[in-house]
Amino acid sequence: MLQKDVVLIYPYFLTRDADHILFPPLGIAGLTSQLQEAAVDAAIYDCTFKNFETALREIVSLKPKIVGIYIMATMSHNAITLQIKLKELIPEAVFIAGGPLASVYPAKYLRHFDAVFCGEADVHFPRFCSDYLRSKLTLTDFLALVPNSEEGYPGLATIKAGTVQQSPPIHLSTAILNSLPLPDRRQADHHSYQKFWLNKNGTKTTALMTSYGCPHDCNFCSRPIFGRSFRPRSLEKIIEEIHVIRELGYDYLWLADDCFTQNLDFVAAFCQRLHLENLDIKWSCLSRVDSLTPGIVQMMAGAGCAKAYLGLESGDNATLKLMNKHTLVEDGVRAVQLFQDAGIKTAGFFIVGYPGESQTSIDRTLKWALELSMDEISINVPYPLPGSKLYNQVKMLDEADWDKENEIKFIYHSEFDSKKLAAQIAVAMSKFKQSKG
Numbered sequence: 001m002l003q004k005d006v007v008l009i010y011p012y013f014l015t016r017d018a019d020h021i022l023f024p025p026l027g028i029a030g031l032t033s034q035l036q037e038a039a040v041d042a043a044i045y046d047c048t049f050k051n052f053e054t055a056l057r058e059i060v061s062l063k064p065k066i067v068g069i070y071i072m073a074t075m076s077h078n079a080i081t082l083q084i085k086l087k088e089l090i091p092e093a094v095f096i097a098g099g100p101l102a103s104v105y106p107a108k109y110l111r112h113f114d115a116v117f118c119g120e121a122d123v124h125f126p127r128f129c130s131d132y133l134r135s136k137l138t139l140t141d142f143l144a145l146v147p148n149s150e151e152g153y154p155g156l157a158t159i160k161a162g163t164v165q166q167s168p169p170i171h172l173s174t175a176i177l178n179s180l181p182l183p184d185r186r187q188a189d190h191h192s193y194q195k196f197w198l199n200k201n202g203t204k205t206t207a208l209m210t211s212y213g214c215p216h217d218c219n220f221c222s223r224p225i226f227g228r229s230f231r232p233r234s235l236e237k238i239i240e241e242i243h244v245i246r247e248l249g250y251d252y253l254w255l256a257d258d259c260f261t262q263n264l265d266f267v268a269a270f271c272q273r274l275h276l277e278n279l280d281i282k283w284s285c286l287s288r289v290d291s292l293t294p295g296i297v298q299m300m301a302g303a304g305c306a307k308a309y310l311g312l313e314s315g316d317n318a319t320l321k322l323m324n325k326h327t328l329v330e331d332g333v334r335a336v337q338l339f340q341d342a343g344i345k346t347a348g349f350f351i352v353g354y355p356g357e358s359q360t361s362i363d364r365t366l367k368w369a370l371e372l373s374m375d376e377i378s379i380n381v382p383y384p385l386p387g388s389k390l391y392n393q394v395k396m397l398d399e400a401d402w403d404k405e406n407e408i409k410f411i412y413h414s415e416f417d418s419k420k421l422a423a424q425i426a427v428a429m430s431k432f433k434q435s436k437g
């Protein structure tokens with residue numbers, strides 16, 4: 001393998017972790033294109049289809065000067081183990097962490113990494129790598145010249161004189177986001193990803209972002225990277241990216257936006273354009289249940305939307321209020337009907353055991369989840385992600401760890417009995433499966 005200046009690692013191992021949904025990582029693909037545009041030789045190392053030992057050997061063979069590791073919930077242990085082993089094998093390399101979990105716990109990851117980039121790392125992380133590599137300085141000497149302010153590298157956290165120093169992260173403007181090169185999708189193992197999806201549901205699915213951020217403030221949600229400022233991408237860029245995706249052989253898009261139906265003018269423009277381009281591609285998206293119109297849902301169907309994932313959360317208006325969801329049960333009923341009428345499949349997310357809700361509210365939610373006749377449902381207990389209001393509201397268990405997948409188990413001190421709730425959820429899920437034949 002050729003030597004690389006920067007290697008960006010996605011520390012997810014299909015062989016070691018539970019199998020569910022897989023996509024080539026988009027964040028590090030974007031950063032890689034930006035590094036390449038800045039004439040920095042960069043590679044993506046996606047561990048998904050590798051085993052740990054092969055990954056270590058192949059990364060070391062690239063002799064990177066900078067190793068960047070993405071960290072989100074469930075990947076913390078893998079990321080730290082990789083960093084420790086790689087540091088033994090390539091001690092001269094600089095190790096940098098980024099991504100959603102690293103962004104909320106920079107001090108924790110600075111115990112292992114030389115630096116953490118918090119929040120949106122576009123533009124500033126590639127600039128940091130390029131400046132550092134060109135400087136020929138040691139990292140300590142280079143960092144000594146960097147101010148801890150927006151004039152330095154927004155989002156950069158390091159340890160200086162024994163204390164954590166950080167430049168506050170910033171949200172990039174729509175104009176800047178639209179000026180970025182498309183993510184480098186060429187390096188992904190498309191054969192393995194497509195084989196996985198064909199076996200799973202007969203499609204060849206990959207992820208695409210059409211917008212960033214969500215202005216809503218649901219208490220259980222954390223928005224560690226893109227925050228509350230909704231920024232749609234330019235349609236030109238989106239369509240160009242879908243052409244690339246089609247050329248790579250994919251036929252189905254998972255729109256990974258925080259909330260795709262946030263701005264209905266944008267949704268309408270996207271659907272019109274997709275329809276005109278005749279790209280012959282189906283897609284799914286995540287939608288809120290309020291403010292939809294029959295017209296927009298029909299346009300989505302006409303443009304290839306095959307499934308909408310709806311954040312229904314609770315069948316009880318008082319609980320929706322506790323969640324600060326700003327929707328009503330009636331909005332949910334209407335939204336499910338609109339999608340069903342348009343021939344779009346529906347999947348619903350429900351939460352039971354929310355702090356402060358009653359047993360009657362839980363029973364109502366479980367009953368409602370079955371009554372809606374959706375195509376897929378997912379029911380879980382709250383999962384307070386760091387950065388969410390819920391996280392600050394509850395007392396986390398000492399053993400709560402972000403490596404565990406979201407199983408039906410409280411990771412905080414709850415007033416509900418998790419075994420009883422898990423049994424209730426199991427009954428509801430089994431009735432749901434029976435209803436689907």
Ligand code: B12
Binds near residue numbers: 069099222224225386
């Ligand atoms: C697609 C997606 C998935 C996919 C796969 C992830 C993937 N391949 O990217 C699937 C559906 C499998 C998934 C599953 C889960 N997900 Co998810 N997912 C997303 C989603 C919707 C989009 C990710 C994406 O592509 N973003 C677009 C790119 C451009 O952003 P990015 O990856 O964050 O990259 C930017 C920065 O983070 C940074 N950066 C990224 N990598 C690096 C590396 C370095 C070195 C540096 C310096 C910077 C850096 O720079 C990038 C550009 O600004 C996000 C929400 C979101 N809007 O981002 C949630 C999100 C990442 N998921 C989340 C969660 C909780 C989960 C689950 C645990 C859910 C569950 N309960 O089961 C699972 C576990 C996954 C697993 N594999 O173990 C949380 C993570 C929270 C946290 N604090 O870690 C998020 C943020 C959603 C949320 N609001 O809570 N997810």
